[in-house]
Amino acid sequence: MKRNTWQREAVREALDETEGFISAQALHSSLHASGSPIGLATVYRALGDLAATGEADSLQSPEGEALYRACTTTGHHHHLICRNCGLTVEIAADEVEVWAKRVAADHGFTGAAHVVDVFGLCANCTRLLTANAG
Amino acid sequence: MKRNTWQREAVREALDETEGFISAQALHSSLHASGSPIGLATVYRALGDLAATGEADSLQSPEGEALYRACTTTGHHHHLICRNCGLTVEIAADEVEVWAKRVAADHGFTGAAHVVDVFGLCANCTRLLTANAG
DNA sequence: CCTGTTATTGATAATGATTGTCAAAACCAT
DNA sequence: ATGGTTTTGACAATCATTATCAATAACAGG
Numbered sequence A, B: 001m002k003r004n005t006w007q008r009e010a011v012r013e014a015l016d017e018t019e020g021f022i023s024a025q026a027l028h029s030s031l032h033a034s035g036s037p038i039g040l041a042t043v044y045r046a047l048g049d050l051a052a053t054g055e056a057d058s059l060q061s062p063e064g065e066a067l068y069r070a071c072t073t074t075g076h077h078h079h080l081i082c083r084n085c086g087l088t089v090e091i092a093a094d095e096v097e098v099w100a101k102r103v104a105a106d107h108g109f110t111g112a113a114h115v116v117d118v119f120g121l122c123a124n125c126t127r128l129l130t131a132n133a134g
Numbered sequence C: 001c002c003t004g005t006t007a008t009t010g011a012t013a014a015t016g017a018t019t020g021t022c023a024a025a026a027c028c029a030t
Numbered sequence D: 001a002t003g004g005t006t007t008t009g010a011c012a013a014t015c016a017t018t019a020t021c022a023a024t025a026a027c028a029g030g
Helices: A006-017 A024-033 A040-052 A094-106 A123-133 B006-017 B024-033 B040-052 B094-106 B123-133
Strands: A056-060 A066-070 A078-082 A088-091 A110-121 B056-060 B066-070 B078-082 B088-091 B110-121
Touching (some): A006 A040, A006 A066, A094 A110, A123 B110, B024 B040, B024 B066, B040 B056
Parallel strands (some): A078 A110, B078 B110
Antiparallel strands (some): A056 A066, B056 B066, B078 B088
16 A cells, blocks of 8 residues: 655655656755755655656656756656756647648558657847856 | 777667667667677767767656667757657658747747657557457 | 877766665654 | 654765777888
8 A cells, every 4th residue: 555654745745846847856955955854766656656647747857867857747748948047838730730640641651649849049048148158 | 189980980870770760778689689799888978979969869758767869960859759660750840940039039938949749659550459359 | 201289088086966774763653 | 652654864875977098000111
């Protein structure tokens, strides 16, 4: 049976309070900084469970790290992620859904799933960086 | 100055002969199986260079491994990948390009890049699997 | 072809994220 | 409170990748 522990709660809360995506390591550090004595392995397990039950989103950073994010939207959606500050916007992408299905069908593929994530610089970071680069 | 070595050539050839995406480790194994004494570190370096010069595509597998694929198309494109047999089709996706740019712009993002890959079952595998599942 | 310079190689150590291990502790039903 | 079972957490193990660095080989010039 699945038991309820404060560690599990702590991870869920910490994830809820996080704006964008965060790695397991970073979340663990954050929890420690807040005074929680939670173990690293436990954070990994909790995040894995959360992702498995659909309560959290997970994706791979370009460096190969697994990143997690609290996910209230139960439906399918995609992400717009600032590559500088990590700000993440959830986006619905009906257009892309349709396109993906059509492309798959055109090539005889079935059961199409897709990975669609857009990386860029958010308005804020764009301003900051162009100010220096200009 | 950039020098020409048989190792570099071997990696390029092995990648060319590979149908879908392959990991650095797997490519190294494959080369060894073919009798090449090439070192693992060299395979990593060669693949990194190939990806850097645009001669190879790279993406992250769900397990966090980096996968590479020979890429003749110099332009930007995406992939339709069979999750059963690994067959990969390169697809142009003007529609998605436009969509990604628009979504990014709508949220004030600039310098939008995107990861768009479609996974599914190719016609062949669909037939094989539905025959058993039906 | 021979020689020197220097990029490249490759064995191995190092790194860094993640998972496995397993005894001790915590949780929940009784 | 007690017992049975899950969960925890410190640490070892694993796995992909990168750094190290002496030895090697590629290329230019003679």
